[in-house]
Amino acid sequence: LLQLRTSKMKTMLNLTVKTGIYKEPRTERLFCSSTGLDGDEHDLTFHGGVDKAVHQYYPGHYANWRAEFPDAERREAFTLGGFGENLVSEKMNERNVCIGDKVRVGGVLLQVCLPRQPCFKLNHRFGVKGFAAQTWRKSRTGWYYRVLEEGWMGVGDSIVLVERLHPKWTIERIQEFFHRDDGNLEMLREVTQIPEFGDEMKGGLKQKIDKCEAALLAKDKKKDPEKWEEFTLIEKKPQTPHITSFTFSKPGTGEELDPGFFARLKLPNGLIRPYSIVSGDTCKFQLGIKREADSRGGSKYLHEELNEGDKILVGNMTESVPIKGQASNHIFIAGGIGVTAFLMHADVYGQISFNYTLHYADSGEEEIPFKEEIGKLGDDGRVRIYDKGKRERMDIGRILRERSWNSYVYVCGPQRMIDETVRQAKMLGIGQDEIHYEAFQMDTTGDPFSVEVKKTGMRLQVEEEKTLLQKLREAGLEVDSSCETGNCGTCRVEVCEGKVEHRGSGLAEEDKGVAMLSCVSRGVGHLVID
Incomplete structure (x- = not known):
């Protein structure tokens, strides 16, 4: 053991959040309990706890980082302790350390239980946007230990491999199938058989397997139409003279929703309107809706006609506003x-x-x-x-x-x-x-235009008050959609010929020459779409 490092929580540069990443060398022997080294503090949101009690990082990586990021804003941080590691030792790295390894350092018995899953703080630490993702792409994350036997350790102690339970599952190989080849269902299933993983990894593996299995099912199955379920309005509460909150519920226990979801409501007149979810889950949620002066029937109906106890149809709940976890x-x-x-x-x-x-x-x-x-x-x-x-x-x-x-x-x-x-x-x-x-209102009207569907030769006329999405569906064509306000990009169609008046934010600038959002954008004159 070349270095033993700990830190107190400190505020990050130019931010209000605190971190335990700024670790300093300790020369005295330290007691290591089930939650880590004496005097070491963690942001328990992402670090610390029994599965992340002690972190080790290979010091040889720092020279590579300095060479690869010569213009990093805080390049001087690419040195020992830069990743917030507790243990520093030569030779041990992601290519020769395996999940489940039991090692003894002084009087402490440790077990490797997780590859590190870096958060945004590494980006900020070194002044490199997207840096955290580089660490797992190159298998330079380091790894976490849980403590099997508490005790004392200090600089100069030998690090002894006591037992290797899974010799073929190095940290690097784990990251290959968790990050870089995460569509390999067979290998993901094999990895889940390793019982020594920490809970974070077990949960992450389950999500990836569920995603792979869903993708396989979708491949062999015709897309199901949107499912509409009946919800009851259980509370209608004025928030301001023009904004009312609506709480809808259905029987059952709901699944938690991440921030940024919206729900699609189908009104009795056939109108479909998406609204941001303020709080709740998949069985009970709250919306905030403004009574628009020029309402075409959506907010007008909800404010003036829908009452507590009334039923309404709710369709997909879809994420629209992203969670950008790598931003500082x-x-x-x-x-x-x-x-x-x-x-x-x-x-x-x-x-x-x-x-x-x-x-x-x-x-x-x-x-x-x-x-x-x-x-x-x-x-x-x-x-x-x-x-x-x-x-x-x-x-x-x-x-x-x-x-x-x-x-x-x-x-x-x-x-x-x-x-x-x-x-x-x-x-x-x-x-x-x-x-x-995130647009909550978008003008979709405009000059009429004509459309030819290349594969079938079908020709459509899109009137002033209609959208291309509406006309395609009226013609019996299946086109996915979600927000229908130009935010999400789900309704994208490819454009082969013609000029487009682009609206909405769900289409990248580089794609505007070859595609359009059928829910809000309009053609100029005549279009050919694929």
């Missing part, structure tokens, strides 16, 4: 009812110690919905409300200019807010991979 900082920009898209994110990000700020513009104190939920986010400056009634103006340009390194931006609000953010982001060179736009 998160900036939410919301206006009016748009805040509903981000309330779950802000709540969860606070719980897991993500650095975030919510900028919220409203028309006045009486127009703020979900005040209780917003209040729970705290008064530590992370929530900034701009009250139009007090002549407070949100300066989007300034927010974006002053963003900290490796920030991800989320925007949901009126179209003018989204347009201004697009303009400012373009001026500042913010890439599409650094910002997400």
